[in-house]
Amino acid sequence: MTKPFNFIMEATDGNARAGVLATPHGELETPCFMPVGTRATVKTLSPRDLEETGAGIVLANAYHLYFRPGAGVVAGMGGLHRFMAWDRPLLTDSGGYQVFSLGDTARIDNDGVAFKSLYNGSEHYFTPESVTKLQEDLGADIIMCFDECAPAAAERPYLQESIRRTAAWAARCRGAHTREDQMLMGIVQGGIDLELRRESVERTIELDFGGYAIGGLSVGEERPRTLETMRFTAELLPSERPRYFMGLGDPAGIVDAIAAGIDMFDCVLPTRAARNGRAYTSEGRLNLRNAAFTDAEGPLEPGCGCYTCRTFSRSYLRHLVTQKEILGLHLLSLHNVTFLLDLARRARAAIEEGRFSEFRSGAPAGF
């Protein structure tokens, strides 16, 4: 395991955990929501906007950056932190999910995956070694193993083969990884099959990664299965390492994940919803296109400290959204990201004060 990544547990409350992860770019308080900056930008938000939301870490995507602008360009500009002017922690996803989900052309063998570029259809081949090197060139603080994301509908024999291949690839990523200033995280797969999840956990933790991610969920399965599998898997993971649930960004889901002992989660939903004119609030998700907001004077969320809520009425935001003004997408994104970061911060405070159950019962319901 890489050394700079001390993970200190400050408090627990039930399975919920309040921790601090040390990284070369500062300490990260967990549990935390990670805004997604797929192409080295969290859509519509500048680094100073993100600092204002209190984002502790931002995620970028190795698949997209491999194609545009290319890892060589990013490395030549001094790495991803300097390139995107973000000096707090960064995490890159390995591109495993994108290779399998974008374009529908992936052909897998035991050595790696051949696939066509989403950008221009050209042929490419990723291996655990090449993707590890790619993420070393990009230079995020936390990088992910290259895994196979099997289809949600895969049969059990295929799923079993897949988790074994993912574990073999994880060992190869581990072997290829050289940068001590980066933490490499393993990824547990296995669909919603709890026995396969157990096997995947065992095969992954024996490789001793700095942290562990739960992948391959929230991909179309029914929500109770997502939560059951998340809880089951989280309990099997070593308590002294950070746990990352990949792809979760609704308020109720975040609270469920924290209750299950998850430390990190990410999702494009809050920024995508914003670009569709939707705002996260304690009333649920508001559609700003609704005519009821035409002359609504109040802020999106009373008491919210974000610039949007401190400054603008729902009426003005509705005007911007209906007129397709870019400022509207920006202001809603700023609010939605703040809303989820605030939710995780309040959960953390509740854990520290031993009142997480109480917090959870008053938290926003699903929307």
Added chain:
Amino acid sequence: MTKPFNFIMEATDGNARAGVLATPHGELETPCFMPVGTRATVKTLSPRDLEETGAGIVLANAYHLYFRPGAGVVAGMGGLHRFMAWDRPLLTDSGGYQVFSLGDTARIDNDGVAFKSLYNGSEHYFTPESVTKLQEDLGADIIMCFDECAPAAAERPYLQESIRRTAAWAARCRGAHTREDQMLMGIVQGGIDLELRRESVERTIELDFGGYAIGGLSVGEERPRTLETMRFTAELLPSERPRYFMGLGDPAGIVDAIAAGIDMFDCVLPTRAARNGRAYTSEGRLNLRNAAFTDAEGPLEPGCGCYTCRTFSRSYLRHLVTQKEILGLHLLSLHNVTFLLDLARRARAAIEEGRFSEFRSGAPAGF
């Protein structure tokens, strides 16, 4: 003339002027570039972004706000300043230009103009009185007379009829205007016919407006005609009132306008150019899509104090622009507006120090 709008001339240098216009929302230093916020938002920029650029005044458009969200909504929200959260001076254009230029369906008579909405094709009728009332409801500090913008190709007899109608409408706007906390500006028309410009000036200044605008130029005529007509007209306007040249936003044109004694100018070009991936610099207008910027380390404009130039490389900006990331449009808009505001500020300092000719000879050439 409305009273709160003292215009103090601090310095002159040749025909160039450095003034201060008092408004109910603070003092405005001239010459100044006015960023255009057509639909109550300067595209991609928040009010705090605009404050950071040092914008002294923002322009909005009565035509667009009449349709969306409607003057009643804006008035109900406390007026345009509160609606868009901008507490410095605001100017609304009367919608004259839009009525005649959008949709090609305007039918004019001496009382007003019938036209179809750009938004849904519905029939509307604007008169000098209704447009003055509309701008009073919106509540900007400076409002404009409702004028006829005759086609650039109009024959002289039509142009003559048009400037007389515009003068008659100006008198009706003057009569209908009631708010003492708003300055009403007259607009001089007459195409590139200097005799008609002279007649239009005489008919407009005899109505004694708080300031005078030069309209109907930069609409397709050759640039030397624009500048000749601008210079000729500016000299005829009363020196003690602010002069506004409508629709000018290229760096060379701005310097020419200041040299001619113009105090205010506006244009959508800097924000539109930004949304097309173009940046204003002292090297000229850069197209960030150009592959030469792929690994260009420096800022857009060395020495520029804007957030974009302080923070990001040309390489990153090119990445954002080519990937159609909204952040790129925002960062380029922020820079382009800052660039033009800086140009006007530097011109003002040169006027105050009696070295405007020297400044002018070193200013950016046309692009």
